[in-house]
Amino acid sequence: MSVAEPRRIVLFRHAKADWPQVPDHERPLAERGRMDAAEAGRRLADSGLAIDLALCSTAVRTRETWKLAVQEFPHRPKTVYEERIYEASPGELIAVLNETPDEVREVLLIGHNPGVQGLADILAGATAGEVRERMAGRGFPAAAFAVLSFTGDWKAVEPGVATLQDYWAPAD
Incomplete structure (x- = not known):
């Protein structure tokens, strides 16, 4: 693949989690979260994206979100469960993306707020327009995703490198 061909990053926040008396890492999805995860999967499948690799936090709620969303995809991409995504800052998430094979x-990338929202804002840089305004207005609620594109290799992912192409949240 030529580095001149556009690449895409989908930043996907886990769906709505329940609050049982368990450690945060072990929190499962709430019933609404299960429905929203499947709907997000349908939206992603309908978008025409051809995901090659899914990087998923090891938290129960992110793994459950991915399991429900990927069922809607025409093909299942390779999935890597990455513990560094749990509670990661935008900079830590960039470091994970920088390791993506060429x-x-x-x-x-399926993760958590505030890291996922912060990363979407940082990567999108000066992107303007209706999609950016919608994301700014809605924030990054549970089960939301943003699609960003950039040109270059994965080691070049850094603040401002991408263009925000799409954004979806369950209330849209």
């Missing part, structure tokens, strides 16, 4: 064109 042959990968489209990555989906």
